[in-house]
Every structure is written in C-alpha cells, then in structure tokens.
Amino acid sequence: MANTATGWFKLAKDSNTMFVGCFTLSNPTKDVITLAGKLGAPIEQCESAQATLTYGDVKDLEGAHEVNHADFGSYVSLSLDNGVRINGALNNQVTSVHTSAKGTWISNQV
DSSP states (O other): OOEEEEEEEEEOTTOSSEEEEEEEOOSTTOOEEEEEEEESSOOOOOEEEEEEEEESSGGGGSSEEEEEEEEESSEEEEEETTSOEEEEEOSSOOOOEEEEEEEEEEEEOO
8 A cells, every 4th residue: 555645534524434535646637536435334514624545556445445444533434345545634623433334435547
C-alpha cells in the first residue's frame, strides 16, 4: 500500500449509518473516487474534512467491498477487505464505536 489520496469522509445528511468518502487521486487525470456505503451499527453525526485514502493499485478502488473494521471516536478508521484504508481526524468527537460496513466505489473522471 504505497499510494495515498486526500479527501473527506462523512455521514450522509439525516443518517446515522449511511456514509460517503470522496478522494482526489494524484494520477495525471486527477480522478475523483468515492466510497459510498452503510455502517453495521449507527453512530453520531460526524465528518472528517481531511481524510487520507491509502491503497496499492487503482484497481483496488473498484466494485463492492466489505469494511472489516470501522472505528470511530476522535478519528475515523476504515479497513476494507482488500487492504485499502481510510483514516482521518473527526471534526467532532463521537462516542467510540467499532463496527463493520459495506461500501461500493464510484469513479468520476474529471
């Protein structure tokens, strides 16, 4: 896992389980990649304005994936089934929660 991208992560408006993370890749075309999904347990509204996506190959950012670990507190930390990770400090601290999730990658070329 040598590649990183910056972006943000937050819960969908008026939801305590639906989430979205959006990242701009550092490839020549500056592709925008989004992970949208649903947490296995509800959490308080939160967001990370500066989250980091860590991945091995851009092909890791395709299709549906299980999120084996989704941890929240003062940070968000997601670990996907293929080794991809999303980490970032939350703008507001929430009650610590450890859960799982499912998410799907959406690629938007700009």
